[in-house]
Amino acid sequence: MNAKNPNLPLLGFRHLVSFMLFLCVLSNFVLRVNLSMAIVAMSPKMNSTDYMQSKMDGIPIFDWSAETRSTILSSFFFGYLVANIPASILGCHFNNKTLLTICSAVTSLLALITPTALLSFGAPGLIAVRFTQGVFQSFLLPMCHGIIARWALPSERGRLVGFIMSGIQCGTMSALVFSGLLASSSFGWPSIFYVTGTVSLLSTVIWTLLGSESPQSSHRLLGESEANCIKDQLKTEVSQRTKENIIPWRSILTSRPVWTLVVAHVGNNWGFWLLLTQMPTYLHTVLGMDIKKDGFLSALPYLSTFLLQFPIYYIADTLNRYECTSLTTSRKIWNTFSMWGGATGLLALGYVNNTNNMAIFIYIFIMAINCAGYVGFKVNHLDLSPNFAGLLMGLSNGTASLGGLLAPTVVGFVVKDLSSVVQWRIIFFIGAAVLFISNIIFILFASAKIQTWNSPRSVQSTTTSENENYSKRTEKKIDVDIELTKC
Template sequence: MELSNDSTIDRIASPELKKGMPMIGVRHLQSLLAFTAIFTGYLLRVNMSVAIVAMVPVVNSTDFYEEHKNHIATFDWTHKTRSYLLSSFFAGYLLGNFPAAILGCYFNNKLLLALSTTITSLLALATPVAVSTYGSPVLFIIRFLQGLAQAFLLPMCHGIMARWVPPNERGRLVGFVMSGIQFGTMITLIGAGYLASTSFGWPSIFYASGAIGLAWTVVWLLLGAESPQTHWFLSQKEANYIQESLQGVSHHGSQADKVTPWKGIFTSLPVWATTAAHVGYNWGFWLLLSEMPTFISTVHGFNLREDGLLSSLPYLAMFLLQLPASYLADFLNKRQCTTLTMSRKIWTTISMWGGAAGLITLGYLDDNATFTIYLYIFVVAIGGTCNLGFNINHMDLSPNYAGLLMGITNTMASTGGLTAPLAVGYIISDPNSVNQWRVVFFLGAGVLFFANLIYLIFGSAKTQSWNSPEKKIVS
């Protein structure tokens, strides 16, 4: 059951309230802080992908001798051990998402986000000494614990932004926040490779990312707030504007004294449609991002992973496309050219059906490495438009439970990072076979196509009736 229609005019504060307000307000500051939270989170997440290459150098290579010359520890882990170490973070992340989202319903989201980043950062700082002393078992435990801690990141950011951002500004502000994923990944791929090549070696990757995480936490505790009602220098005019924009769809009381509408959530077709889109997107694009370097290397003989700048280009393209696309989305909504539901579906379709078309095309590019790389970058870039579609749909459906909804859909979507590589391993017996890679790409395209089809049929941006929470009855 839905509470309201999704015409944008019904969810926009009166123009009089915006008069006299500065162009940049505290809600923009909160968006910047949330963006840097996700940016920092991905520094701490992706750092291992780059560091492990330097931690396990090819014996007798230049890197091997340089690291020993600088008294930097190296390891002779097998490919299987490295795979376990890389997947340990995602195991913790998968297990932690849903519990993190539930805790977000009962405890202060600002403090949970600060605690999450602090724990992840301290573990990063402890990594060099711990792994040099105790080896791979302790590194596995550290990465698993970091995954558990970082499971709070997206649910808390969604919960906080749902209280701060007016519906007609969600595309550009929340889209900007979510682009921290691409920006963080891009900077890590470039910066971590540089740090590993210095005399400080791979330990400096963990020290730098850990220090940045702790610095962000201090700034967040000083300037961040869970909601407009708890911010210490928000003007009354901007507070009134935000409150009127969210009037009737977002409550400002304590989460702990509300009844969580579990039945409403799990019987809501729009929630399941958003979940399907999230699962399909993660599956298709994890396939693309994790397996394309291998395809280009084995089929075209070009090693993307050896060039940090080139490997970061897809993320740079996605980040740069995000900004103009988000302004266009909000402009069309504000002018009532599109309803919120229409807007979410259009941008999700560009992301997912565009990605599906790209994967099918890639299956037939067996003799053109340059065009393959260009197409790869393009497909990854348009994938970022999902941040204007289903990836912010949680806030439309229920501003009061946006963090919980993100925890639910992200838990299910996290399986993509685990199952997509397994599917590739099952299909690919000869990495040089174009026909086998074609099957992989067609499978990914099929997942993207049908996930988006479900979203087109059942998706909605209308606020759900169960968004308005009931008070717990105290006997």
């Protein structure tokens, strides 16, 4: 039992929900990242070892330019960009578990048909599939934030959100390792999409059976004492989701802490997706690493991130618990470690030349230190508004997809020669500048205080309020008329 909450089990259903959300994030990021490795196998260097092996195994390969490769990698983010905010708005009115299930299932099915679409329609077919996957995956993080906001107690918020978001690292790591193995097998790159699509579909079924949107949703595994304790502690912060709820758009869109959060998210995504989408290509074309080894080496940073995050979350929660730092100060400190540490690493990465070991070491450092952002800006949505945490995630994540969209696009314009160290250095310097500037803005203007507009208003309550005001005006007029009559 919890010492502060004797009726709350230390390991309860809320942790099972967190684990299920972790699996959802993991499996969806596998599907998001698998193309970063697959595209290297789809379009190998002419007469390279991978090229000759694919020819021998009868695996289709494609002669794509750097611009075409960047367009394919960016297509996911175009869909992600246009659908993130609409998805989060739907999440304010409809069951988040159902929406998350649909998002995961459709994305998995699209992965399964990817090889067929590519072989039938070429690059446009692949771009269309990735764009559609981006549209449906736009539901992922807003729904996860919307669900965990109804399960996570304030004292556990950082740890549970951090654990769920660690599915990003685990999914990325899994995709890089297993995609490399599958691509170098006799089945070639098509097996990447068949295997990852099938596994993701199975995880969706597990989520459907064991997941739950909130303590108000009945589930046979949820204990009554745990449900009552969570409801009691969150009753002043979290309201029931209904179709009639009115979203305080004006307050949200004019909130300085919200836009500060958005800026930090954009900057982080630029640096993160720059490495995520381009590092396999950089390792292969500049450092000449074998694709099978690329998978393992590229996955090491995400393993390091996953392992480093737990002591960071513990230290951050401990400092907050003993009031060594305020919540706002804590968010700024850890966000600075994440983003300025990443900027420093990118600057160093621009000067490694052909030193393979140093490049891998710096890559590991940048990605590992990024986990500090999970107790920085990435949990800030729940700080500002538990009721609209999903909507805020949709707003920031949708806007931040510009970072994931622009980073590979800029690479396509700048890097004309994929083996040019100087051209890649320019890319890394741009990424460092984006991280540095966006964190300065976060330091100056971020806040972790719950906002006054957190409590949603409903159409019914608004109508009732208007009726009450009308009744009061009518009664006052009648009283005045009576006084005049007496006179």
